[in-house]
Amino acid sequence: MSIITKSEKETILLTTEADDTWSVYTFNSALQKKLAGFAEQYPELCRLKSKDKETGSVTYEMAKSRISIRLIPPYSEERRRAASEYAKAQRSGAGKGF
Numbered sequence: 001m002s003i004i005t006k007s008e009k010e011t012i013l014l015t016t017e018a019d020d021t022w023s024v025y026t027f028n029s030a031l032q033k034k035l036a037g038f039a040e041q042y043p044e045l046c047r048l049k050s051k052d053k054e055t056g057s058v059t060y061e062m063a064k065s066r067i068s069i070r071l072i073p074p075y076s077e078e079r080r081r082a083a084s085e086y087a088k089a090q091r092s093g094a095g096k097g098f
């Protein structure tokens with residue numbers, strides 16, 4: 001068995017415009033658990049295609065309608081400052097029995 005480096009442990013989402021499914025190939029154990037749970041709960045939408053016990057990777061096939069990609073813009077400096085002040089206020093209030 002060869003050792004796979006972290007940089008080689010990829011997660012790949014693959015589809016084409018003609019497909020109605022995504023192929024999800026991953027080494028990520030947290031994502032593997034999420035996909036396994038989803039496949040168990042919704043077998044008509046997600047199924048395990050392959051599992052490589054030697055490398056630890058899995059490939060799932062999933063309905064295209066179940067995956068979305070969300071782009072989150074960075075916080076502005078003003079928003080970051082407000083969040084920091086809010087968190088500090090919550091911490092100082094937490095020790096007072098609130």
